[in-house]
Amino acid sequence: MIVKEIKKNVYGIMVNDWDRRLFDELIPLPDGTTYNAYFIKDKKNVLIDTADPRKTEKFMGIIKEISGGKIDYIISHHAEQDHSGSIPAVLSAFPAAKIITGEKGAVLLNKLLLTAEDRVLTIKYEDEINIGERTLKFYSTPWVHWPETIITYSPQDRVLFTCDLFGTHLATSNFYSSDYKVYSAAKRYYAEIMMPFRNHIRKHLDLIEGLDIEIIAPSHGLAHSNPEFIINAYRDWTADNVKNEVVVPYVSMHGSIDRMVDYFTDALIKREIAVKPFNLTVTDTGELAMALVDAATLVLGTPAVLGGPHPSALYATYLFKILRPKTRFASVIGSFGWGSNMLKIITDMLPSEIGIIEPVIVNGYPRQEDFNSLEKLADNILNKHRELK
Ligand SMILES: Cc1cc2nc3c(=O)[nH]c(=O)nc-3n(C[C@H](O)[C@H](O)[C@H](O)COP(=O)(O)O)c2cc1C
Ligand SMILES: [Fe+2]
Ligand SMILES: [Fe+2]
Numbered sequence: 001m002i003v004k005e006i007k008k009n010v011y012g013i014m015v016n017d018w019d020r021r022l023f024d025e026l027i028p029l030p031d032g033t034t035y036n037a038y039f040i041k042d043k044k045n046v047l048i049d050t051a052d053p054r055k056t057e058k059f060m061g062i063i064k065e066i067s068g069g070k071i072d073y074i075i076s077h078h079a080e081q082d083h084s085g086s087i088p089a090v091l092s093a094f095p096a097a098k099i100i101t102g103e104k105g106a107v108l109l110n111k112l113l114l115t116a117e118d119r120v121l122t123i124k125y126e127d128e129i130n131i132g133e134r135t136l137k138f139y140s141t142p143w144v145h146w147p148e149t150i151i152t153y154s155p156q157d158r159v160l161f162t163c164d165l166f167g168t169h170l171a172t173s174n175f176y177s178s179d180y181k182v183y184s185a186a187k188r189y190y191a192e193i194m195m196p197f198r199n200h201i202r203k204h205l206d207l208i209e210g211l212d213i214e215i216i217a218p219s220h221g222l223a224h225s226n227p228e229f230i231i232n233a234y235r236d237w238t239a240d241n242v243k244n245e246v247v248v249p250y251v252s253m254h255g256s257i258d259r260m261v262d263y264f265t266d267a268l269i270k271r272e273i274a275v276k277p278f279n280l281t282v283t284d285t286g287e288l289a290m291a292l293v294d295a296a297t298l299v300l301g302t303p304a305v306l307g308g309p310h311p312s313a314l315y316a317t318y319l320f321k322i323l324r325p326k327t328r329f330a331s332v333i334g335s336f337g338w339g340s341n342m343l344k345i346i347t348d349m350l351p352s353e354i355g356i357i358e359p360v361i362v363n364g365y366p367r368q369e370d371f372n373s374l375e376k377l378a379d380n381i382l383n384k385h386r387e388l389k
Helices: 053-067 087-093 103-113 179-209 227-238 256-270 285-292 311-323 342-349 368-388
Strands: 002-007 010-017 033-040 046-048 073-075 098-101 120-122 128-130 135-140 150-154 159-163 215-218 243-250 274-279 295-305 329-336 360-363
Touching: 002 215, 010 053, 033 053, 033 215, 053 087, 073 087, 087 103, 098 103, 103 120, 179 227, 179 285, 179 311, 215 227, 243 256, 243 285, 243 311, 256 274, 256 295, 256 329, 256 360, 256 368, 274 285, 285 295, 285 311, 295 311, 295 342, 295 368, 311 342, 329 342, 329 368, 360 368
Parallel strands: 046 073, 073 098, 098 120, 159 215, 243 274, 243 295, 295 329, 329 360
Antiparallel strands: 002 010, 010 033, 033 046, 128 135, 135 150, 150 159
16 A cells, blocks of 8 residues: 655555456456545545445555545545446445535445445546546546546646556556556556547547646545656557557467467568467467557457367457457468368457458368468458558
């Protein structure tokens, strides 16, 4: 746990969850995470977000101490329980406290946490509230990564509280990021959580760039005392341009796909195309998501299993579909024994705007003619990538 006065009377409260290894029962957390809340002491005392229910007891211990027994407002940026989950405990310990949130946030908090409606003050977007020496401004930033999300700006402090946006899943004993350490964790977090909403995020970046900000204070991981660094990284990741990279998620039961992917990887390297193969049996999906942030092309490698693709390949295809990376092209490397519908099942699942490059589907173990087809696939990809420039 870290409690840090980031500005006079503005405290960051970072509750570490060092050994959490999975988020939303989906996202691997190799480095744990933190739940960050913030506390502003002014004429009105304001708590910004809370902590995951796993850490309520610890969180409440800090809050009782830091608040001096007085909380007027609890700003809830996001109704997901990792930030809102300790709100019921705060409400019962501080009977005068009211939640401040947007209209959609109010509905979700009521549904998810059963919060009483008379404890909620609903703000209009672009609203502001004077709390004494400060006037806090609220902005609507829908879809980072839920529909109700808002952010809070304190112009007097030049601090922007962004909740999930610009977060990192990284348990840490530092409060501020050092750029080289945070980049990879922030990219992974973006890939897993924010990537499906990059068009929304681009608009929010325009808004944020118009504010005078010294500190970006998110609700996971490190805070950013160099806001430009993380904003520029998000600009890059959300931009439409793709890189000369191919991501190859694959699975192989008896070695045919293994052999083809190995050959194909070398064929791409020979053409100076960056390639990242991911053996799905041992892949951390966060790494795969991260590789998809910039890659121009996806090539799935799968054997036929019981009439369709291998379930691991289907899972990877589904993940690709819901993460909505900016990837432009896709193809398949397949191997079958007697016949299957795997190609159609995969291509039907891919987003319609993806350009399909002629797949290489082999009967059994690959022979010379199949390696020739893989060379052709690599050439086709090279040509498509050249057209992008
Ligand atoms: C459990 C299992 C189920 C299979 N189901 C099918 C199938 O439905 N259709 C088919 O054409 N081949 C099927 N096969 C054959 C494989 O797709 C074929 O052997 C392929 O070459 C395996 O590729 P790999 O060596 O990369 O695992 C199946 C193989 C296994 C082990
Ligand atoms: Fe969230
Ligand atoms: Fe979160």
